[in-house]
Amino acid sequence: QAKKAGRCCYRFFHPSMNRQADDHVILASALREAIADNRLTLVYQPQVNLRTGELHGVEALSRWDDPDLGMVSPGRFIPVAEETGQIRALGVWSLRVACEQMARWIANDIPVPTVSVNLSAIQFQDPDLVSQLATILHQTGVPPERLIVELTETAMIENFDQTVTTATAIRNLGIGLSMDDFGTGYSSLSNLASLPISEVKIDRSFMNGFGSTGNVRQVVTAIIRIGHTLGMTVIAEGVEEAAQCAQLRAIDCDVIQGYYFGRPMNTASLDAWIRERRAEPVPAA
Ligand code: C2E
Ligand code: MG
Ligand code: MG
Ligand code: MG
16 A cells, blocks of 8 residues: 555655645545435434433434445534535434434334434524424424534634524524533533523533542532523533442432443434333432
């Protein structure tokens, strides 16, 4: 392989110089085809109520298994989609598929209370988003309170007024609004104060060193208290161990999501997960 590249006469610069740009162009065009051919899928990760042990809801996460590129993680393709504007098509697609799936769960009496869908901050700038949401709910027959949209701040919120307007309209439809990855990146306390948020998700980076000495536990306790003061449901992300579970329960966290209870999975696996687990007790502190 190295030999081949070495002889290649049209490559006048070091490949690594342009690898990122190449990667980006390849990903962008492959992603366009994947969306057009309906080859992306959604997987669903369970969220468990810490008090009752019952299924609180699921989060829908996009997966792209490309025939040429293999598995491409959302961490790679979401930023590309945001830069190329494909995030709009992807967002509408994920809302539609998640709502169609919720309609199936309702029809089949499978107890999945809510489905959460990630939306990029860029989509909150799109004046069509609210009518698209209303149309999808209408067409799938899903009650709005069964849907939660997660505001994922992979991009800086540029027009904050528009974001507030969109968020308010979404809440007025009866849909839940979740602040994702709270405590890191661009998300801030001022967002919590000025957006009509119904749920806050504590970023999974807080689970590192959660059990050890230091301030992590105090900070998480304070986030939970703020969330509750504002009437929000508080979810901890990235919970992998029983000990974290017990500690989060002790400081009054509402819901946990993480590999400890279940990885993101397809609908068949989720059905099996629900049947097997059914309100298994949560480890106590
Ligand atoms: P997120 O919304 O914060 O989703 C949670 C991420 O943490 C998921 O990664 C999930 O697989 C991972 N995770 C869950 N539990 C654990 C755990 O216990 N340990 C560890 N180490 N990881 C855990 P994933 O699926 O790779 O998605 C990454 C991010 O990509 C998401 O973070 C979200 O911001 C974005 N994303 C995924 N699907 C979509 C989508 O359809 N639209 C948009 N706009 N963004 C999406
Ligand atoms: Mg999320
Ligand atoms: Mg996120
Ligand atoms: Mg998150």
